[in-house]
Amino acid sequence: xxxxxxxxxxxxxxxxxTPVWLMRQAGRYMxxxxxxxxxxxxxxxxxxxxxAAEVTLQPxxxxxxxAAILFADILLPLEGMGIDLAFAKNEGPxxxxxxxxxxxxxxxxxxxxxEATPYVMxxxxxxxxxxxxxxxxxxxxxxxxxxxxxxxxxxxxxxYKNCKKMMWQAPEIWDALMEKISxxxxxxxxxxxxxxxQAVQMFDSWVGALSPDDYETYVLPYSKYVLSGLKGEGVPxxxxxxxxxxxxxxxxxxxxxxxxxxxxINLDEAxxxxxxxxxxxxxxxxFTLYAPPQLIAEKVKRILQMAGNRPGHIFNLGHGINKETPxxxxxxxxxxxxxxxxx
Amino acid sequence: xxxxxxxxxxxxxxxxxTPVWLMRQAGRYMxxxxxxxxxxxxxxxxxxxxxAAEVTLQPxxxxxxxAAILFADILLPLEGMGIDLAFAKNEGPxxxxxxxxxxxxxxxxxxxxxEATPYVMxxxxxxxxxxxxxxxxxxxxxxxxxxxxxxxxxxxxxxYKNCKKMMWQAPEIWDALMEKISxxxxxxxxxxxxxxxQAVQMFDSWVGALSPDDYETYVLPYSKYVLSGLKGEGVPxxxxxxxxxxxxxxxxxxxxxxxxxxxxINLDEAxxxxxxxxxxxxxxxxFTLYAPPQLIAEKVKRILQMAGNRPGHIFNLGHGINKETPxxxxxxxxxxxxxxxxx
Numbered sequence: 001x002x003x004x005x006x007x008x009x010x011x012x013x014x015x016x017x018t019p020v021w022l023m024r025q026a027g028r029y030m031x032x033x034x035x036x037x038x039x040x041x042x043x044x045x046x047x048x049x050x051x052a053a054e055v056t057l058q059p060x061x062x063x064x065x066x067a068a069i070l071f072a073d074i075l076l077p078l079e080g081m082g083i084d085l086a087f088a089k090n091e092g093p094x095x096x097x098x099x100x101x102x103x104x105x106x107x108x109x110x111x112x113x114x115e116a117t118p119y120v121m122x123x124x125x126x127x128x129x130x131x132x133x134x135x136x137x138x139x140x141x142x143x144x145x146x147x148x149x150x151x152x153x154x155x156x157x158x159x160y161k162n163c164k165k166m167m168w169q170a171p172e173i174w175d176a177l178m179e180k181i182s183x184x185x186x187x188x189x190x191x192x193x194x195x196x197x198q199a200v201q202m203f204d205s206w207v208g209a210l211s212p213d214d215y216e217t218y219v220l221p222y223s224k225y226v227l228s229g230l231k232g233e234g235v236p237x238x239x240x241x242x243x244x245x246x247x248x249x250x251x252x253x254x255x256x257x258x259x260x261x262x263x264x265i266n267l268d269e270a271x272x273x274x275x276x277x278x279x280x281x282x283x284x285x286x287f288t289l290y291a292p293p294q295l296i297a298e299k300v301k302r303i304l305q306m307a308g309n310r311p312g313h314i315f316n317l318g319h320g321i322n323k324e325t326p327x328x329x330x331x332x333x334x335x336x337x338x339x340x341x342x343x
Numbered sequence: 344x345x346x347x348x349x350x351x352x353x354x355x356x357x358x359x360x361t362p363v364w365l366m367r368q369a370g371r372y373m374x375x376x377x378x379x380x381x382x383x384x385x386x387x388x389x390x391x392x393x394x395a396a397e398v399t400l401q402p403x404x405x406x407x408x409x410a411a412i413l414f415a416d417i418l419l420p421l422e423g424m425g426i427d428l429a430f431a432k433n434e435g436p437x438x439x440x441x442x443x444x445x446x447x448x449x450x451x452x453x454x455x456x457x458e459a460t461p462y463v464m465x466x467x468x469x470x471x472x473x474x475x476x477x478x479x480x481x482x483x484x485x486x487x488x489x490x491x492x493x494x495x496x497x498x499x500x501x502x503y504k505n506c507k508k509m510m511w512q513a514p515e516i517w518d519a520l521m522e523k524i525s526x527x528x529x530x531x532x533x534x535x536x537x538x539x540x541q542a543v544q545m546f547d548s549w550v551g552a553l554s555p556d557d558y559e560t561y562v563l564p565y566s567k568y569v570l571s572g573l574k575g576e577g578v579p580x581x582x583x584x585x586x587x588x589x590x591x592x593x594x595x596x597x598x599x600x601x602x603x604x605x606x607x608i609n610l611d612e613a614x615x616x617x618x619x620x621x622x623x624x625x626x627x628x629x630f631t632l633y634a635p636p637q638l639i640a641e642k643v644k645r646i647l648q649m650a651g652n653r654p655g656h657i658f659n660l661g662h663g664i665n666k667e668t669p670x671x672x673x674x675x676x677x678x679x680x681x682x683x684x685x686x
Contacts, residue, residue, distance in 0.1 A: 159630065161630055161665065164628070164630045164631075164633065164634075165630075165633050168631070168633065168634035168635070169634065169635060208586075208607065210607075210628075211607065211609075211628050211661075212607070212608065212609050213609070213642075213645065214628070243586070243607075244607075245588075245589040246588040246589055246607045246612075247607070247608070264551065264553075264554065264555070264586075264587075264589045264590070265589035265590070266554075266555050266556070269589075285507075285554050285557070287504055287507045288507075288511070290504065290512070291507075291511035291512065292511070292512060295511055299556075302556065322504065
């Protein structure tokens with residue numbers, strides 16, 4: 001491994017500089033990505049290991065980030081579960097057979113991940129070969145709540161109304177669904193690790209829609225099932241719960257060696273609440289990348305300052321990078337993180 | 344005043360039971376509201392004092408809530424500023440001349456509120472006469488950031504990209520805009536109080552898009568200008584910043600006799616951080632109203648428990664009521680709050 005800063009930081013070991021990678025770094029703001037994207041639809045890219053590998057490597061080559069993250073979508077495991085997945089022209093997911101009843105839940109299949117998503121595992125093996133130790137590879141999945149929200153709502157949502165209705169009106173159906181989803185996700189992440197992922201991140205993108213009490217009752221046990229199940233797999237596990245900074249203590253209870261935080265909370269306060277026995281990842285507002293370089297640099301310094309020189313900080317955005325972000329600003333960000341954090 | 348529980352709670356005085364009202368209570372979930380709404384478009388309803396008065400009183404009559412809130416829209420002051428406001432068929436606001444440049448900001452007018460929005464003041468006078476002391480009337484406005492976000496983005500937004508771009512790329516234009524908006528909002532709220540509003544609420548609906556640092560630099564001074572300017576007007580001021588529970592301390596710094604909190608934080612923790620020298624309003628997830636009555640009752644009890652018997656809690660939802668909420672559940676909620684909180 002030529003660059004192990006990311007993995008060291010995950011384990012809270014001393015590093016020469018703070019490692020940085022960006023959520024959705026393999027993505028639409030890069031011309032070289034769009035060149036491929038214009039030829040293939042999104043799902044085809046996900047399902048073709050050579051294409052997935054190519055766009056996974058682009059940001060490593062272009063930006064100098066300290067980790068690669070698999071190009072994939074959190075909803076890829078749905079097809080193996082018997083749930084139809086399509087992406088509309090604007091790339092928003094559409095599920096034509098949303099899960100609403102006990103019978104719908106019974107019909108969900110639990111396959112082995114190599115059988116359900118062989119192309120993901122093949123992509124990981126290919127990426128590892130092509131990376132050849134230049135940077136570690138992060139695998140990922142959605143978290144049970146986030147996956148449930150898509151499956152129940154039939155796509156993206158603003159309100160999660162059907163999701164909450166099921167939780168509160170039919171908790172036994174909710175529990176049965178969450179059990180199945182958790183099992184699928186645990187198998188999916190284990191398979192990614194077996195295929196070569198050197199760290200994994202679980203994205204709970206939409207759990208910020210819940211109150212702390214509801215999170216604790218209806219979600220935490222399932223997130224914990226997945227995260228606990230990964231102990232002993234030998235790779236660091238990152239748990240990112242978006243818009244959940246007012247219930248960080250519960251997020252930590254669910255697990256994760258590294259806790260991801262969005263930009264709605266100061267990093268020093270977040271880390272204090274998380275506890276210094278975990279590493280932390282974050283937390284720049286992704287839209288900061290539209291600011292002038294000097295302001296980006298100031299904001300980078302501020303976050304590094306809040307992290308102190310305590311080992312265990314991985315610099316990242318507080319959410320996925322915006323699709324129109326200027327690439328030169330992203331490069332400036334990566335350089336700024338490396339420069340200002342050098343010990 | 345026959346029912347002054349709400350005003351007493353705002354002043355942290357002892358009450359017989361916890362008062363309750365609901366954000367967007369004058370609204371689309373009520374058949375009697377829809378009967379009027381089907382005859383008139385939304386802006387016509389806002390601009391016709393008799394109609395605004397009628398729908399303002401509906402929830403007081405039907406639900407037994409402890410306060411009325413003026414039927415209006417936070418964007419009504421825009422027209423007087425020279426900004427075009429229309430509502431698309433789904434009721435989403437559309438601004439055809441969004442503010443993006445220094446010249447756009449210069450062109451913004453600051454009128455007196457009686458001149459810009461006479462119908463709002465007339466509605467308040469009419470509602471006060473019709474309420475005849477049965478419940479106090481709350482007036483309201485948007486907060487500077489939230490209003491700026493609509494004006495800059497040209498409508499609702501998910502990302503606030505143009506807003507953030509202006510803040511960071513052209514802070515002098517941002518400041519000039521926020522100064523003008525703050526002045527308009529202060530005059531608007533003062534005029535509402537003069538017309539008869541017995542309390543006012545400032546809604547910062549979208550400020551949760553910002554980091555604490557950006558809130559402090561670009562927003563707090565303007566929210567503070569409005570809220571400080573209302574001191575001495577003799578009515579309680581409620582400050583509700585949605586999705587801002589990780590920066591409550593800054594929200595408190597901006598001001599308000601009562602701090603509104605959404606459902607993403609436990610009320611006891613929120614109040615502790617706010618300080619017991621302020622009253623608190625909240626904080627039930629609006630979608631809880633889709634839960635079975637027994638679960639609604641449990642969640643009400645839990646919030647009342649977290650408030651303790653400390654004077655100064657006003658029960659409310661953590662955000663506006665959903666338009667398809669069953670009215671019988673809303674009635675059950677109001678009854679549950681009164682019943683379980685009776686001293």
